Amino acid sequence: METHDRILAAAARVFAEHGYAAGTTNRIAAAAGHSIGSLYQYFPNKDAILAELVTAHAESGIAAVTRRLEGGLPESLDGKIRVFVRAAMDNHRDDPALHRVLFEEAPRPPDLLAMLHTAEEQAIEAAQALLAEAPEVRVADLAMAARLVVNSIESLVHRFYAHGETEQAERFENELVAMLHRYLTC
Structure with missing residues (x-):
């Protein structure tokens, strides 16, 4: 659950800073300190x-x-x-x-x-x-x-x-x- 919550918190920051279109899964994963593969274990897409x-x-x-x-x-x-x-x-x-x-x-x-x-x-x-x-x-x-x-x-x-x-x-x-x-x- 910690990874899940960290991804959500990072996504909130990324979307707030970059907007929806530029708020990519790669940016979200990087902001969460996880690999893109880890992100996709929890979420299928942005x-x-x-x-x-x-x-x-x-x-x-x-x-x-x-x-x-x-x-x-x-x-x-x-x-x-x-x-x-x-x-x-x-x-x-x-x-x-x-x-x-x-x-x-x-x-x-x-x-x-x-x-x-x-x-x-x-x-x-x-x-x-x-x-x-x-x-x-x-x-x-x-x-x-x-x-x-x-x-x-x-x-x-x-x-x-x-x-x-x-x-x-x-x-x-x-x-x-x-x-x-x-x-x-x-």
């Missing part, structure tokens, strides 16, 4: 490595939301929105260059797309349930509002970190929460 990195990233995002929810939800709508914004920011903050490669450059096999779609639908269902309980929410179509909230958070947080403006993180978070609050309560 797409398999990438799929595992994307899966781990998606699972990490789900875990981030779960951790944030363990303490319960705040009473206010702003507080509830902020929990999900912060979870998304937590998931994007660590390695924005790798995240950009994972979600903008790399191909996604069908099973990975299915897993991402399932996770998105679960987030939308949870958001809809939360919105239904909030008396200040005034949008008529809660299902669509939940979809818009989840997709807006994911898309905007991704773009924020992908463009490297991390020194503005607190300001970004506050404005995103305010924007979503206004949408939901008008």
